[in-house]
Amino acid sequence: MAERVFITGMGMITAIGDTVAANLHSLRQQQSGLGYTRYLDTIYREVLPVAEVKHSDEALKEMAGVHGLPQYTRTTLLGLIAMQEALQQAGINDPQQEPTGFINASTVGGMCDTERVYFDLIDPAKDGTFLQYIDTLDCADSTQRIADRMGLTGYITTISTACSSSANAIMYGARLVKQGLLRRVVCGGTEALTGFTLNGFNSLKNIDRQPCRPFDQQRNGLNLGEGAAYLMLESETLARENGSTILAELSGYCNSNEAFHPTAPSPEGDGAFTAMQQALAMSGRSIADVQYVNVHGTATLNNDVSEGKALQRLFGRQVPPFSSTKPFTGHALAAAGAIEAIYSILAIRQGIVFPNLNFSEQMEELEIVPETRLLEQQPVCTVISNSFGFGGNNASLVISKYEG
Amino acid sequence: MQPLEHSNSNLLKAREPDYKAYIPANSLRRMSRMLKIGLTAALKCLQDSGMGAPGAIVTGTGKGSLQDTERFLKDIRQYNERALNPTPFIQSTYNAVNGMIAVQQQCTTYNNTFVHRGFSFEHALLDSMLLLQEGTPHTLTGAFDEMTEEHCFIKSRIGLWKTEKVNSAQLYDHPSPGTIAGEGAVFFALSADAAAQSYARIAGLQLFYKPQPGFPAAALSAFLQQHGLTPQDIDLVLTGRNADSNYAHFYQQLDAVFPGTCQLPFKHLCGEYETAGAFAAWLGAHILKAQQVPQQWFPMVQAFPRRMERILLYNHFFGEQHVLMLLERAGACGG
Numbered sequence: 001m002a003e004r005v006f007i008t009g010m011g012m013i014t015a016i017g018d019t020v021a022a023n024l025h026s027l028r029q030q031q032s033g034l035g036y037t038r039y040l041d042t043i044y045r046e047v048l049p050v051a052e053v054k055h056s057d058e059a060l061k062e063m064a065g066v067h068g069l070p071q072y073t074r075t076t077l078l079g080l081i082a083m084q085e086a087l088q089q090a091g092i093n094d095p096q097q098e099p100t101g102f103i104n105a106s107t108v109g110g111m112c113d114t115e116r117v118y119f120d121l122i123d124p125a126k127d128g129t130f131l132q133y134i135d136t137l138d139c140a141d142s143t144q145r146i147a148d149r150m151g152l153t154g155y156i157t158t159i160s161t162a163c164s165s166s167a168n169a170i171m172y173g174a175r176l177v178k179q180g181l182l183r184r185v186v187c188g189g190t191e192a193l194t195g196f197t198l199n200g201f202n203s204l205k206n207i208d209r210q211p212c213r214p215f216d217q218q219r220n221g222l223n224l225g226e227g228a229a230y231l232m233l234e235s236e237t238l239a240r241e242n243g244s245t246i247l248a249e250l251s252g253y254c255n256s257n258e259a260f261h262p263t264a265p266s267p268e269g270d271g272a273f274t275a276m277q278q279a280l281a282m283s284g285r286s287i288a289d290v291q292y293v294n295v296h297g298t299a300t301l302n303n304d305v306s307e308g309k310a311l312q313r314l315f316g317r318q319v320p321p322f323s324s325t326k327p328f329t330g331h332a333l334a335a336a337g338a339i340e341a342i343y344s345i346l347a348i349r350q351g352i353v354f355p356n357l358n359f360s361e362q363m364e365e366l367e368i369v370p371e372t373r374l375l376e377q378q379p380v381c382t383v384i385s386n387s388f389g390f391g392g393n394n395a396s397l398v399i400s401k402y403e404g
Numbered sequence: 405m406q407p408l409e410h411s412n413s414n415l416l417k418a419r420e421p422d423y424k425a426y427i428p429a430n431s432l433r434r435m436s437r438m439l440k441i442g443l444t445a446a447l448k449c450l451q452d453s454g455m456g457a458p459g460a461i462v463t464g465t466g467k468g469s470l471q472d473t474e475r476f477l478k479d480i481r482q483y484n485e486r487a488l489n490p491t492p493f494i495q496s497t498y499n500a501v502n503g504m505i506a507v508q509q510q511c512t513t514y515n516n517t518f519v520h521r522g523f524s525f526e527h528a529l530l531d532s533m534l535l536l537q538e539g540t541p542h543t544l545t546g547a548f549d550e551m552t553e554e555h556c557f558i559k560s561r562i563g564l565w566k567t568e569k570v571n572s573a574q575l576y577d578h579p580s581p582g583t584i585a586g587e588g589a590v591f592f593a594l595s596a597d598a599a600a601q602s603y604a605r606i607a608g609l610q611l612f613y614k615p616q617p618g619f620p621a622a623a624l625s626a627f628l629q630q631h632g633l634t635p636q637d638i639d640l641v642l643t644g645r646n647a648d649s650n651y652a653h654f655y656q657q658l659d660a661v662f663p664g665t666c667q668l669p670f671k672h673l674c675g676e677y678e679t680a681g682a683f684a685a686w687l688g689a690h691i692l693k694a695q696q697v698p699q700q701w702f703p704m705v706q707a708f709p710r711r712m713e714r715i716l717l718y719n720h721f722f723g724e725q726h727v728l729m730l731l732e733r734a735g736a737c738g739g
Binding site for chain 2: 042043044106107115118119121122124131134135137138139140143144147148153155156157158159160161162168172175176179195196199200202203204255256257258259260261262263270271274389390391392393
């Protein structure tokens with residue numbers, strides 16, 4: 001019998017808060033993090049809303065405790081801040097006492113900083129301190145800097161499957177624990193806003209000029225966000241040995257592929273359906289046990305049709321309350337899966353269902369509408385969290401209340 | 405077997421096949437070089453294995469489609485963020501090759517991409533081995549990386565490459581700071597059970613991140629012991645030596661642990677890149693199946709073993725990510 005995997009710590013920073021508690025507060029206040037960028041150099045500065053973390057790189061360096069040290073990109077800084085909280089909350093002062101793995105997720109690595117110096121890097125006539133950013137071009141850079149700073153020495157790696165990256169990082173970490181390669185692993189992702197991704201999604205005509213409206217008939221695309229989130233996963237044996245505080249159980253997961261199109265999901269939501277169905281089967285829970293679905297809900301035309309149809313196919317007439325929290329945080333790409341996994345844990349621990357902001361009109365393709373109210377004192381024991389990405393990469397996680 | 409090729413450019417380019425045999429012409433036009441190389445290597449592997457649609461697709465890449473990333477960065481600047489063609493952005497996504505293989509094979513199962521320098525391929529392999537343990541019947545597991553002139557220049561600015569041009573066939577005669585660059589794509593069909601056409605068995609895999617001084621002598625011994633082996637049980641050592649004097653001390657420790665064992669270097673064939681370990685695994689698997697080393701590729705090696713049961717691979721990427729892999733002749737230990 002494989003080990004059960006428990007979540008024993010979490011840390012995050014997003015546009016709606018620098019900590020898990022601050023995020024919860026903003027969710028309860030229904031306070032969106034969307035606005036116009038202060039830090040990104042783009043012609044869309046006052047055109048495309050983004051959910052930006054409300055601190056300059058300098059301020060983030062202070063928060064991360066690396067003031068005066070070069071080469072920490074915004075991607076790394078966000079990750080460090082979230083990681084420090086995750087380790088602290090897990091009660092881990094010395095990660096070296098028990099080999100601790102780190103499975104990170106990133107879509108474009110340190111692009112936030114390298115895109116500013118790229119044309120100097122390729123110009124032989126230019127020389128200067130910008131050369132220190134050469135190592136930050138890839139996705140491994142932030143992972144290794146965070147690992148080195150925090151003393152994480154177990155399995156160290158980085159996953160990139162677009163918008164499902166950190167859900168896959170959580171899944172891979174859980175499997176390493178289940179098969180006994182590690183007893184403790186911290187998983188999640190980090191993402192900073194970049195001109196590269198903003199222009200990428202904009203070139204796909206996927207960005208709404210208004211705050212995004214998931215599952216609304218008038219929705220017109222996503223808003224990008226940034227942030228980082230990490231979850232500490234421990235084997236049941238270790239959690240009991242150490243008397244760890246168990247926040248929730250990761251009871252099921254599934255990675256499936258659409259095999260349909262490079263950037264669009266299948267219209268009937270085949271991949272989303274399979275991911276949710278198999279994750280739920282693995283968790284040993286039934287559809288009646290699911291009290292909340294934190295949907296991917298990017299508010300792109302395609303995603304919401306396909307994900308909505310998948311929900312209808314899986315749950316039939318009894319679709320549980322569901323909402324997209326993207327109007328709060330924007331779509332933080334590689335960090336999104338981990339951010340939303342933490343929100344799912346908060347839903348269970350606080351007994352709440354988060355509202356789907358900016359919804360007013362039911363989609364003509366669907367029979368269901370998202371939950372628009374903040375529901376308190378709900379019995380939430382099992383949550384499905386969805387992350388779907390480019391390349392048809394779909395991932396669903398099932399998170400359950402810890403019942404002993 | 406082809407003759408040994410060499411280059412004086414300090415950058416070993418992948419030899420590209422005639423893609424038309426693998427990819428329809430209308431698809432080819434839209435695909436960038438990395439996607440063509442990656443997809444073709446995957447399709448060649450699937451053809452060779454006869455496995456049909458794979459049970460999972462898992463890959464590693466250090467840089468993904470570098471040309472697309474470079475192109476989109478330039479497009480943003482050139483067109484001042486307006487009316488951009490999304491294709492390079494889509495293809496620059498690290499999982500683009502995986503997505504394309506999945507569509508081509510109609511493979512709707514597990515799909516993952518690792519992007520961590522010298523661990524990219526190795527974590528793809530580890531993930532695949534976990535999948536096989538969990539009951540996935542077979543996996544398509546691979547790695548791909550490309551190198552551009554532009555990126556080669558960028559990395560030269562932090563001293564990754566030799567400043568003097570060397571003939572790749574004589575790489576090991578030129579110890580100095582830096583090495584020569586490379587690229588390539590390799591795919592493997594993996595299954596939990598040996599079949600008649602199996603190349604080799606992956607009997608062990610261990611990864612070391614920024615190990616302590618003194619590595620790898622003790623780690624090598626411990627690794628062998630863990631597999632119930634002594635140095636004499638290893639018939640051939642594949643070494644990632646690359647004539648980079650900054651990190652040569654790691655590879656030099658192989659000499660003391662394996663005195664008298666034949667060591668085959670491979671970086672003069674593929675150059676240095678994040679997923680060069682996949683090339684070495686491919687080479688080792690071929691040698692085990694053929695029970696013969698392609699000797700014309702190794703003029704620097706004096707004597708070759710006659711029979712080969714086990715190959716040990718030791719490789720690292722610029723001193724940070726170190727990998728030990730044990731390959732055995734398929735069926736040698738009951739599969």
